[in-house]
Amino acid sequence: MRKSSFLLALFVLLIFPSAAFAHDFHQNEGLFFNANIGVYRQKSVDRPWQLASLPETAVIKQSVSFDETIYLVVEVGTKQSLWRQQDRPLQFGRLSGVDEADNIAIKIVGSRLVIFSANGLTAKTQLLNLAGSLVSALPALIESADQLSRVVDVAGELHYFQPSGSTVLIWRYDSGWISVNQPSCQNSQVLTTPIVGLFCQSGSIIYRQSFDNWLILALASLRRVYSSESILGGWDLVDEHLFHVWSSGQVTSVQLPTLAANLTDQVVVVGRRILLHQIDGNWFELKWQENLPVIADISGSAGGAVVGPGAGEQLLINSLPPLLSNATGNWQTLTVVGPFSSARQTPLGLLIWNTGSLTQFAPTGSTVFTKVNPWSSTTSPIQAVEIGATSFVSVITQSGTGNVNLYKTTDFTHWSRITLPTKPTFSPTILEARALTAGSLVELSGVITVAPKVVDSEVVYLEDATAGIQVYLNQTSGALPTTTKINAVVTGEVSTSQTKRVLLDTLADLELGDTTTWTPPTINADQVIDYQGRLVGLKGSVTDIETDYLMLGSLKLHFVGAKGVFQKDDQAQWLSVIDWNSSSGKVEAWATSTNYQLLSRVTPSVPPVVSPPTVTSTTTASSTVKKTNAVTKKTTSISATNPTVKTVSNQSQPTDTPVIMAGVQSQNNSNDSKTISMSAVSLLAGLVSFRGRRFRRWLPN
Numbered sequence: 001m002r003k004s005s006f007l008l009a010l011f012v013l014l015i016f017p018s019a020a021f022a023h024d025f026h027q028n029e030g031l032f033f034n035a036n037i038g039v040y041r042q043k044s045v046d047r048p049w050q051l052a053s054l055p056e057t058a059v060i061k062q063s064v065s066f067d068e069t070i071y072l073v074v075e076v077g078t079k080q081s082l083w084r085q086q087d088r089p090l091q092f093g094r095l096s097g098v099d100e101a102d103n104i105a106i107k108i109v110g111s112r113l114v115i116f117s118a119n120g121l122t123a124k125t126q127l128l129n130l131a132g133s134l135v136s137a138l139p140a141l142i143e144s145a146d147q148l149s150r151v152v153d154v155a156g157e158l159h160y161f162q163p164s165g166s167t168v169l170i171w172r173y174d175s176g177w178i179s180v181n182q183p184s185c186q187n188s189q190v191l192t193t194p195i196v197g198l199f200c201q202s203g204s205i206i207y208r209q210s211f212d213n214w215l216i217l218a219l220a221s222l223r224r225v226y227s228s229e230s231i232l233g234g235w236d237l238v239d240e241h242l243f244h245v246w247s248s249g250q251v252t253s254v255q256l257p258t259l260a261a262n263l264t265d266q267v268v269v270v271g272r273r274i275l276l277h278q279i280d281g282n283w284f285e286l287k288w289q290e291n292l293p294v295i296a297d298i299s300g301s302a303g304g305a306v307v308g309p310g311a312g313e314q315l316l317i318n319s320l321p322p323l324l325s326n327a328t329g330n331w332q333t334l335t336v337v338g339p340f341s342s343a344r345q346t347p348l349g350l351l352i353w354n355t356g357s358l359t360q361f362a363p364t365g366s367t368v369f370t371k372v373n374p375w376s377s378t379t380s381p382i383q384a385v386e387i388g389a390t391s392f393v394s395v396i397t398q399s400g401t402g403n404v405n406l407y408k409t410t411d412f413t414h415w416s417r418i419t420l421p422t423k424p425t426f427s428p429t430i431l432e433a434r435a436l437t438a439g440s441l442v443e444l445s446g447v448i449t450v451a452p453k454v455v456d457s458e459v460v461y462l463e464d465a466t467a468g469i470q471v472y473l474n475q476t477s478g479a480l481p482t483t484t485k486i487n488a489v490v491t492g493e494v495s496t497s498q499t500k501r502v503l504l505d506t507l508a509d510l511e512l513g514d515t516t517t518w519t520p521p522t523i524n525a526d527q528v529i530d531y532q533g534r535l536v537g538l539k540g541s542v543t544d545i546e547t548d549y550l551m552l553g554s555l556k557l558h559f560v561g562a563k564g565v566f567q568k569d570d571q572a573q574w575l576s577v578i579d580w581n582s583s584s585g586k587v588e589a590w591a592t593s594t595n596y597q598l599l600s601r602v603t604p605s606v607p608p609v610v611s612p613p614t615v616t617s618t619t620t621a622s623s624t625v626k627k628t629n630a631v632t633k634k635t636t637s638i639s640a641t642n643p644t645v646k647t648v649s650n651q652s653q654p655t656d657t658p659v660i661m662a663g664v665q666s667q668n669n670s671n672d673s674k675t676i677s678m679s680a681v682s683l684l685a686g687l688v689s690f691r692g693r694r695f696r697r698w699l700p701n
Contacts, residue, residue: 023383091427105145110153271313311345431466468533478507487513
């Protein structure tokens with residue numbers, strides 16, 4: 001699987017205003033947007049969005065990114081199945097080994113993907129590790145998707161907390177579930193931060209001290225526990241004015257004379273900050289880290305709720321007026337256009353919105369917010385927010401029951417709507433792409449094997465292990481690369497031409513990778529029908545020759561200057577691309593260069609030289625001399641134009657002469673040598689047979 005190289009700072013907020021919608025973003029060789037009814041991808045901020053190919057009526061119930069691979073729970077009709085990204089990132093397929101079910105839920109726990117599936121009353125749990133190995137977790141302990149929350153990672157090992165009456169069975173996975181402990185813990189609540197353990201109805205916390213050794217945490221019994229990634233906190237079970245804080249093994253207990261457990265209705269723990277809300281009153285902040293801990297009244301916070309923007313310990317309270325705090329005890333008043341219930345810190349400032357969704361923004365350092373959303377403030381609830389160099393907001397129009405809309409911004413003040421595609425982009429093999437109907441959108445990976453100007457200046461060829469295909473880009477949109485044997489990805493449309501071709505819109509639709517090796521197959525001229533779109537070593541016998549092409553039987557081979565290079569019956573091999581020629585309506589071949597391998601050449605036989613009879617007629621003697629001269633000259637000509645075939649350097653030969661690839665010898669070298677030797681003997685015999693005037697008449701003046 002190729003790894004993600006799209007480096008944006010990723011902060012994802014998921015909001016589910018109804019169970020029907022679940023939008024989110026993932027990174028993997030681009031930004032993926034799950035819109036519940038489809039999965040879209042943008043390779044980079046300057047590339048268009050693409051729609052992945054899924055079943056037509058598919059609804060995405062859940063998505064996660066595990067080991068840089070996106071997994072989808074896809075529902076079609078009443079059944080659900082688990083899909084995952086394939087080797088080509090835009091291609092999704094069913095995960096082999098996970099059966100279709102009535103209900104499927106997934107959860108990442110440590111280095112495993114836990115997969116729960118249920119058919120009727122039969123439930124199954126499977127585990128997928130980073131190596132791609134899928135196993136069933138036996139015995140089948142988990143009975144519902146909700147119980148996945150009780151599967152946790154402890155020091156790199158998978159554990160499951162199974163309630164059993166007034167106790168909890170603690171299971172550890174080691175090629176199967178093993179029961180390792182069974183502490184008393186009624187109505188247990190699972191904790192995952194800052195320690196993994198159980199909060200019991202008795203007020204105690206059970207945690208793993210060492211391997212398979214579970215103990216009660218040294219902390220007073222609590223009425224209820226509140227936790228963050230840094231601390232645990234809660235009101236004392238007995239003393240309603242006593243509040244306990246646990247941090248890295250240290251316990252701080254604070255007596256609060258003016259506040260009590262029965263006088264507060266909310267406790268919020270964010271980072272190392274603790275806020276308590278007095279019933280029908282203000283929020284208070286507990287400064288428990290000071291030498292003399294104090295409780296500070298947050299003036300004007302009555303009626304507001306705490307909103308965490310996800311940036312360290314920054315907090316907001318959406319009271320009237322709203323308040324913002326970047327540090328303990330430091331609060332400032334905000335000026336807003338309207339109410340808000342969610343917030344996200346961005347590189348440029350603070351973004352806030354409500355469920356409607358009125359969206360507001362204040363630049364860094366400012367406390368004044370302005371309305372920025374071009375979408376409806378009341379009928380387009382925000383589903384997800386992606387913050388990065390380019391940021392995105394997904395909304396649902398028509399009061400949350402309509403179309404998916406995606407908006408983007410680079411400054412959080414100016415937003416533009418993205419037109420999401422409705423036609424999927426397939427990511428098939430090239431062989432599969434050749435079978436697609438015209439107009440299909442494809443993204444193909446392969447190796448460029450044929451450069452421009454072999455068939456056409458606007459055409460290259462892309463091949464993978466399955467097949468090859470022509471790639472076309474109009475020269476007004478850019479110049480195609482002239483390098484071959486280089487990995488590439490092309491994105492385009494299958495053309496209507498009978499020649500299988502992918503049409504590119506811009507040069508950006510062709511992405512080049514690293515150089516590679518490529519060895520074309522060797523075929524005979526009568527096999528070309530099965531090799532269309534591919535580079536091959538083409539072997540054949542010349543049956544006809546024209547200026548710029550050869551005929552190898554019924555196959556036309558385009559070769560510049562062919563008439564001055566080849567002769568009939570030559571056996572040779574050419575590096576060529578095979579494809580359909582729409583002009584002729586036939587499959588033809590195009591030599592990629594003037595290089596070739598001459599395998600054999602038939603040398604015309606030379607008639608023997610015979611001494612003429614003695615005659616007295618001058619006319620007859622003259623005629624005989626002319627015949628002899630003709631024979632002698634013919635023999636000399638054959639010897640001069642048919643030398644032993646050798647490897648010829650491209651640099652020492654003109655382009656209209658035969659060029660034989662280095663390391664390949666003609667198969668008729670010995671025959672040529674014999675022909676040259678016999679011709680020399682015949683010439684000598686003829687010369688000796690002439691006498692006096694006849695011999696002198698043959699010599700040039």
